Amino acid sequence: MNQVLSILKSIAEPLTKPETYQHFTSKAIMVIVYLIVAWIVIRILNKIIQQFFKLQNRGNKGNKKRSKTLARSEHRQLRRMVYRHYDHLEEIWY
Numbered sequence: 001m002n003q004v005l006s007i008l009k010s011i012a013e014p015l016t017k018p019e020t021y022q023h024f025t026s027k028a029i030m031v032i033v034y035l036i037v038a039w040i041v042i043r044i045l046n047k048i049i050q051q052f053f054k055l056q057n058r059g060n061k062g063n064k065k066r067s068k069t070l071a072r073s074e075h076r077q078l079r080r081m082v083y084r085h086y087d088h089l090e091e092i093w094y
Contacts, residue, residue, distance in 0.1 A: 038082050045082075049074045 014020050053071040 042079055042082055045078050046075055049078065 049071055053067045056067055
């Protein structure tokens with residue numbers, strides 16, 4: 001019975017300390033900031049990609065369907081690249 005109580009106390013003790021919540025809050029804020037920055041970067045770069053393919057389509061030689069496919073591919077690759085850069089977010093928690 002004493003072992004059970006000691007285990008429960010060891011689990012509950014960190015929950016009573018304000019440092020635990022401060023640590024969690026600061027880490028959560030960092031993750032939110034990283035995600036907002038990633039979202040902003042993706043939005044800006046997507047606009048640049050769209051403008052590039054619009055300029056490419058202006059000529060008579062441009063294949064609109066091909067350009068649309070390439071633009072979609074670039075958008076996907078951009079998202080992968082940005083979020084892969086932030087893949088270390090799980091390391092922040094520890």
